[in-house]
Amino acid sequence: MTVFSHEPYLLEVRDLCTGFDTREGELRAVEGVSLTLGRGKVLGIVGESGSGKSVTGFSIMGLIDPPGRITSGQVLFKGLDLTQLPPPALRALRGDRITMIFQDPSGTLNPVLRVDVQMTEAVHAHRKVSKEQARKLASDALSLMGISSPDERLRAYPHQLSGGMRQRVAIAIAMLHGPDLIIADEPTTALDVSIQAQILSEVQKLVHERGTSLIWISHDLSVVAGLADDIAVMYAGRIVEYGPVDDVLDRPQHPYTQGLIGSLPSANRRGQRLRQIPGMAPSFLKMPSGCAFAPRCGRAQATCSEQMPQLAPLCDQPSHSVRCFYPGAAA
């Protein structure tokens, strides 16, 4: 504890590796991920499906189930290594100091229990309060999420609420105890765009008002661009580019990041063909040797398929690092 007592970061992930035991051998879904997140900051983790971004989030929460496990690395939350914490202590943090919002709001609320039952249960999991107080807290949390007539919503079953409303309820549950860190795993992906924008702005407002740190996991670069302070781009279980969001988006150094940005439709390239990244993401069981992106990369050289490049800071901007032998602006 003494070593980390002056820790400026709320969360520091060091060399996190998470693997899944399968019949074909161990599948390394997350490989050497290191992240830092300060209080009140928003970190966006971006990548395509299977890039390990969700597994990273679940690993931080300690929600990796067998056959999966965290094989090495540390998750330091306020200087406390969550990977070494006994399950009851971890459970005490989960839902209280660290909470999670999931992708599909229709699945994350229990279909047979009323909203009030689920919310008061979440209150009672971490606070000894009376039933009336728990209900009051639940109702306050709902109005905080911009839900009108919260008491009526509390009496509803999840299937009586719209998708956006359900996700607001789920976020309200995540905000109940005023957590230090929220991990949001593609929480707006299942919603239509207008609802997505509303929820984004409400979450942004809450996070700023309360100084909550947020990890926003998404495949949607444009959502993260408007929300995050820092951004980590993941590919095949590794971070390939990491830095302040403006810097990474303005001058992306890794060809994969450039590919992601290039594949976004935008008004000033109207009429042009969308650029896509050729090829497919590699299977975790058949990782290419060397850089995982090399087979799809336009500037790959012989070294790229032999060695794995390190995540190295840029000379002129040390907070921005990239995992590439030939970093630089798009050709």
Add this chain to the structure above:
Amino acid sequence: MSIKTEQTSKTAPSREHTIWWRVGQDFLASRPASVALGVLALIVLAALLAPWIAIQNPYDLMQIDVLDARLRPGSLSSEGSRTYWLGTDGQGRDLYSAIVYGLRISMAVGIGSAVIAGVIGTLVGLLAAYAGASVDAALMRLVDLLLSFPTILMALMILAWMGKGVGNVVLTLVLIEWSYYARTARGQALVEARRDYVEAARGQGLSSWRIAVGHVLPNCLPPLMVIAALQVARAITLEATLSFLGLGVPITEPSLGLLISNGYQYMLSNEYWISFFPGIALLATIMAINLVGDQLRDVFNPRLQR
């Protein structure tokens, strides 16, 4: 599912729709099932009110007159004070009263054993789903063993060992029936445990016990309720069979099965009613329960949802 919800909310927009209210609506959509539910309600009511609606207490030997034995349906009693609308049996019991009282025993045995077996089986099933591979394997092999054994043979063995009596019949039925619930509860719990809301509940820091009982169990209930309904019918049939074979309830307190058994010897001498009317009562009960159970299964089966 969502389409269905919209439809119901159109028909009665002001009502607060619980899941059970929707289940009720779906259930009553079928006419045979509604009729069966009505019949079942009447039977249960008759069983509950037996002491008040019967014309004599068939278990009270003082009220039975041997001179009235084997009277045809509609006959007057020997002292002329009452009519035996369904006739009398070999001991002079009024069959109508005996059936109403018999229903009481049959229903008590059926419902009692189904509920006790349901609670035990569900808990065992949840335990198997949660406790890890070795406990799961041990419990499920025991269930396989029980399910592969001929039911009637096992019931006969247990009753031969423990002796007759209503309590022992219930115990026997529980010993046989819990395995059905255990297997279904385990399978359902394994499916539900992989659902997102379980992950979300863990993310809220709830304990495994809390999640198993508070979240997974309620979602496992619909199929278990269907099994329970069908098991009540099965238990009643099995009790009737055991009583018919002479290993069930005592002869002084006849259930439906024993009444049928008692009348069996008179069948060939044209005194059909002693077996016939209890048989009809048993048939109506079993059919009503099965129809209700089938409809419950359809209502709860998401694949059959219109």
